[in-house]
Amino acid sequence: MRPFLHAGYGPGRRFPPEMSPIETAALGRAEGRGNTRRLWPAILAVALAARLAFALLLPPDFIFSDTIDYDRMARGIVDHGTFGSFPLRPPGYPVFMAGVYLVFGKSVLAIRLVEVVIGTVSVGLIGLLGTRLFGAGAGLLAGAIAALHPVMAFLPSALYTENLLIFFIVLALIQAFEGARRGSIGRWIACGVLFGVALLIRPNVVAMLPGLGLGFAFLLARERRRWLTPALATFVALILTLLPWEARNHHVYGHWYFVSNGGGRQFFAGNNPTATGETTFHPDFDAETWKEMLRQPDWYAMDQYLYRRGWQFIREHPARAAHLYLIELGNLYALHPETVTRTLMNQWSRVSQSIASLFIYAGVLIGLTRWRRMPALWPLTLSIVTFSLANALVYSSMRYRMVFEPCLILMAGFGWSSLLAWRAHERPVERAA
Numbered sequence: 001m002r003p004f005l006h007a008g009y010g011p012g013r014r015f016p017p018e019m020s021p022i023e024t025a026a027l028g029r030a031e032g033r034g035n036t037r038r039l040w041p042a043i044l045a046v047a048l049a050a051r052l053a054f055a056l057l058l059p060p061d062f063i064f065s066d067t068i069d070y071d072r073m074a075r076g077i078v079d080h081g082t083f084g085s086f087p088l089r090p091p092g093y094p095v096f097m098a099g100v101y102l103v104f105g106k107s108v109l110a111i112r113l114v115e116v117v118i119g120t121v122s123v124g125l126i127g128l129l130g131t132r133l134f135g136a137g138a139g140l141l142a143g144a145i146a147a148l149h150p151v152m153a154f155l156p157s158a159l160y161t162e163n164l165l166i167f168f169i170v171l172a173l174i175q176a177f178e179g180a181r182r183g184s185i186g187r188w189i190a191c192g193v194l195f196g197v198a199l200l201i202r203p204n205v206v207a208m209l210p211g212l213g214l215g216f217a218f219l220l221a222r223e224r225r226r227w228l229t230p231a232l233a234t235f236v237a238l239i240l241t242l243l244p245w246e247a248r249n250h251h252v253y254g255h256w257y258f259v260s261n262g263g264g265r266q267f268f269a270g271n272n273p274t275a276t277g278e279t280t281f282h283p284d285f286d287a288e289t290w291k292e293m294l295r296q297p298d299w300y301a302m303d304q305y306l307y308r309r310g311w312q313f314i315r316e317h318p319a320r321a322a323h324l325y326l327i328e329l330g331n332l333y334a335l336h337p338e339t340v341t342r343t344l345m346n347q348w349s350r351v352s353q354s355i356a357s358l359f360i361y362a363g364v365l366i367g368l369t370r371w372r373r374m375p376a377l378w379p380l381t382l383s384i385v386t387f388s389l390a391n392a393l394v395y396s397s398m399r400y401r402m403v404f405e406p407c408l409i410l411m412a413g414f415g416w417s418s419l420l421a422w423r424a425h426e427r428p429v430e431r432a433a
Contacts, residue, residue: 036136040127040143047123047147048116054157055112062108067159074098075106087253087261087299091245092201093161108159115156118167123147125170126406133177133376134414137421142413145360149409150353151337151402161202162402168198169205170406176234177376180216183225185233192234196241203259204391205403211386215379222375255300264303264310269395270328271310273317277327279338279397329392333361337398363412366419374414380407 062068069089074097076084083091097111104110123146131139146152155163172194179187198205213231220227242259250256269275269283276283285293289309296302314321336353371377384404391400401408 036140039140040124043127043140043143043147044120044124047143047153048120050147050153051116051119051156052113054154055109055116058112058157060108063158064160070094070097070159070161074101078102078106085252087249087257088265089262090161090200090203090260092197093164096164096201111159112157115159115163119152119156119163122152122163122167122170122406125167125174126409129170129174129177130410130413132174133410134374135417137417138410138413140413141363141416142409145356145363145409145412146406149356149405150349151356151399152405155402160399162399165198165201165205166402166406168194168201169403172198173406176212176216176379179230180219185229188230188233189237192237193241195234196238199238199242199259200245202403203263204387204400206258207390208383208387208404211382211384212379214386215382218378219375253298253300255298257300257303261299261303263394264306266394268306268310268313270324270393271313271321273313275324275395277324277331277395279331279334283395325392328394328396329388331396331398332388332391332401333357334398339397360408360412363415364408365415367411367415370414370418377411377414380411383407 062071069086070093073083073086073089073091073094076082077094077098078101083094100111100114101107104114123143126146127139127143129139130142133139152163152166155166172191175187175191175194178184179191195205195209213234217227217231220230245259246256253261268285268289270277272283272289274283274286289306293302293305296305335357336350367374367377368381371381384407387404
């Protein structure tokens, strides 16, 4: 399969004109070497087995408290046809759980098994996108990294939002890059709808969209193509996807707010006099803050109050706030998760995820050396940057990185494959020269 953006967009252009002859020969031969398709069944089988092992071996109940909230909303949808009055959680994951309950009954194992399938499909989609963007070798490596990624393998059984979220984010990225390649407004509309669904699953996805949009604008401008029409089509599709939920919230609560109403809580948790940024205990509110929160008329007012308190702390203690910001940024890029409950965490899990993180980071750094020559890297990189800068303002953990982990994995696949191709073909090409 021919990569999207090795060639730019002009007819007959297989590699960017800025690439050196050595890089052109190396990438071209690497792309055609072997039949990597034969390895894909093995990669998908490993991905399925890893996820299935967690699903079957873990205790047959919910592990984390967040999932209990989602379950309560899902049961309300199934039993009463309503989300109830719980504005702190977005609707996407409860709707997914309710769908599984309606088909298979109210079974934790059923949700896990459906998530296992979704997680395995996501591995294949990451590999597909990596192949289209950077060639068969990069796609194969990206798929292998995703298949063996410890946190990604565990997510289907944790029943957090991230496993489902990764699926929709990768689908959205596929549509975006197809829209860029084909100039298809329909692809951009599909991208907007898919990102709208992702926002309904986890609202902080919004932080990656400015960087993603800027990256595609640069990419299209480089090819002297219009970027404003795709941007408007994507934005309108995204807004229309969110609009029914926003209208429902205004009708139920009498306020307009973005998807869910917990941003102030997370912001204050990361910016207050007792905040440390550590993820091994959950930041709680002091007695004075609790007392003032209880005086607020509703959830919306509580959230706004916490936003004000957080900004007040930042203004009064800028140096301390900057230190906390760096800690939260480090939490996103931690080598392994450190959870409040430490449930199912052991030395082996820490070591395995640390190895995976280091391998990904090294591949990303290698790939970034070719950043100017490979336009497909631009949207991926800038989406990571804007998400990271925004989410370091709030209480964060390594799990939040899963929003852009597919981008890191794609970049790592490109980095390692380009290094391997260069090493394999460097000497023959030089001798020929």
